Amino acid sequence: MMPTTSISVNMGSVQRIATIAPSCPPLLQAPLDVDDAEQLAAALKAIADPARLRLLSLIQAQQDHEACVCHLTEPLGLSQPTVSHHLKVLLQAGLVAREQRGSWAYFRVCEEPLAALRSLLA
Amino acid sequence: MMPTTSISVNMGSVQRIATIAPSCPPLLQAPLDVDDAEQLAAALKAIADPARLRLLSLIQAQQDHEACVCHLTEPLGLSQPTVSHHLKVLLQAGLVAREQRGSWAYFRVCEEPLAALRSLLA
DNA sequence: CCTCGGTATCGACGACAATCGATGTCTCCG
DNA sequence: CGGAGACATCGATTGTCGTCGATACCGAGG
Numbered sequence: 001m002m003p004t005t006s007i008s009v010n011m012g013s014v015q016r017i018a019t020i021a022p023s024c025p026p027l028l029q030a031p032l033d034v035d036d037a038e039q040l041a042a043a044l045k046a047i048a049d050p051a052r053l054r055l056l057s058l059i060q061a062q063q064d065h066e067a068c069v070c071h072l073t074e075p076l077g078l079s080q081p082t083v084s085h086h087l088k089v090l091l092q093a094g095l096v097a098r099e100q101r102g103s104w105a106y107f108r109v110c111e112e113p114l115a116a117l118r119s120l121l122a
Numbered sequence: 123m124m125p126t127t128s129i130s131v132n133m134g135s136v137q138r139i140a141t142i143a144p145s146c147p148p149l150l151q152a153p154l155d156v157d158d159a160e161q162l163a164a165a166l167k168a169i170a171d172p173a174r175l176r177l178l179s180l181i182q183a184q185q186d187h188e189a190c191v192c193h194l195t196e197p198l199g200l201s202q203p204t205v206s207h208h209l210k211v212l213l214q215a216g217l218v219a220r221e222q223r224g225s226w227a228y229f230r231v232c233e234e235p236l237a238a239l240r241s242l243l244a
Numbered sequence: 245c246c247t248c249g250g251t252a253t254c255g256a257c258g259a260c261a262a263t264c265g266a267t268g269t270c271t272c273c274g
Numbered sequence: 275c276g277g278a279g280a281c282a283t284c285g286a287t288t289g290t291c292g293t294c295g296a297t298a299c300c301g302a303g304g
Binding site (some may be wrong): 027028030031032034037038040041043044045047049050051052053054057058059060083109111114117118121122 | 169
């Protein structure tokens with residue numbers, strides 16, 4: 001059964017995975033060393049995918065800015081394992097937070113690492 | 123022969139390849155449609171690579187903010203064909219501009235599309 | 245308990261990308 | 275006009291990534 005958006009379950013603590021927020025100078029300010037470049041590239045790879053971009057956009061477009069997997073497979077046109085895979089990538093990059101509520105896993109966009117990424121492209 | 127940075131050649135016109143500046147709403151403002159997501163992802167893929175990030179960083183770190191290939195292969199530790207390949211990717215993404223001066227091809231970072239990308243991650 | 249539904253993981257497959265050596269192209273210069 | 279040097283392109287190889295079906299896990303409810 002798909003949860004309706006009007007369901008109100010008590011909210012547990014939102015666990016957050018380590019943020020891949022590369023602590024390196026902005027791209028054009030100083031020459032990037034090899035390690036910083038790889039970290040920044042890894043963070044960018046996490047969002048350099050159409051499905052994952054649409055995931056972030058879709059989650060944020062929901063009321064309460066959160067969604068569970070079953071709400072995302074159909075508008076994306078991707079299978080459930082594929083959606084789960086992309087959410088895992090975003091989770092490990094620290095770009096979404098996951099919260100289990102009953103049988104459902106709710107995902108929410110983390111805006112801070114996104115802002116950090118933005119500032120590194122200066 | 124490698125050109126010295128003190129050489130001053132008259133500057134031709136900098137030809138600019140089409141900018142992949144996706145004209146779509148910021149990521150978290152409205153749900154991205156499929157085409158916008160693919161365009162934005164393509165632009166992000168162009169910089170989601172350690173070698174290309176270091177290329178941009180290295181070029182910008184030169185005096186006059188420009189560099190030719192022979193100045194970039196050694197600090198990157200990559201072969202000349204590989205550096206040329208990455209520069210082509212950046213060129214097609216509109217993130218660098220290429221200018222031929224004599225035997226040498228000078229590359230320069232285009233900051234506008236970078237800024238555009240930044241604003242799309244809001 | 246036992247089943248059911250939501251989600252994650254696994255294994256496989258096809259597509260794409262990064263890299264390099266070899267080679268082609270163009271420009272300068274003698 | 276012929277050689278040398280800078281850069282681009284080609285072809286091949288190798289690794290990575292997106293995708294899916296099958297299956298395992300896990301909480302909820304009867």
